[in-house]
Amino acid sequence: MSQINAIYNASVYIDGNIQLGKAAEFKLPEFEFSQDEHKGLGMVGTIKLPSGVEALEGEITWNSFYPEVAAKACHPFKAVQLMVRANLQTFDARGLAREVHVVTMVTATFSKNALGTFKPKEKSEHSSTYQASEIRQMVDGREVLYYNAYTNAYIVNGVDVLAQMRRNIGQ
Template structure:
């Protein structure tokens, strides 16, 4: 039977504090793998080989100014723990078949905070850009993705894809 997955809502937390309804949008970082071109004599084509994970950057748009967010986001040398909890739904021909949590934890340091833009008769929004050093994504309690830039740990579906590299370099 064919299934369709959908996410229509989520909630944001900062250092464990519930920010229900305070974020208009939460952009998680894109996991971008750096690529290095390899050209060699005798090869007709060019090959791109993975060389590491690029810097992870995301953004949050806030519905208004929230002092509890601003005091955490304004400190450039202190990391905070963000969490996004989403409602992951699966539909099939009979309708809604399953709902499970999709939870993403992100350890970040904020790098840019908009102080606001004001227009007549329009609600002000504030955005915060962050740099992530650690990401863990869990679907229904199972780890789907984990990356930590400081420890050279990268797991996909529980499998450590950098274990041999760390062993080879003595880390």
């Protein structure tokens, strides 16, 4: 039977404190692999080989100014623990078949903070850009992704993708 997944809402946390209703949008980083082009004698085509992970950047848009958020976001030398908790619904031909939690935790430092956009008769918005050094994503309590730039850890669905590379470099 065919199934469709949907996520319609989420809660944002900073250092374990819920920011319910304060974020208008939370953009997680795009996980992008840098690619190195390879051409060789005898090869008709050019291929790209993965050579690392690009810097991870995300953004939060706040629906107003919150001093407690600004106090953490304006400190570029202190990492915070960001967390997004979402409800993943699975639908099939009979309707809602299952609901599980999706939790994404990000160790981040803020790098850019918009002081606000103000327009007449419109609510102000304030965005914060962050750099992520560690990401952990769990679905229904099962870790599906773990990445740590400082320790060269990259685990996908329980498989340590960089284990051999770490052994080869003596780490």
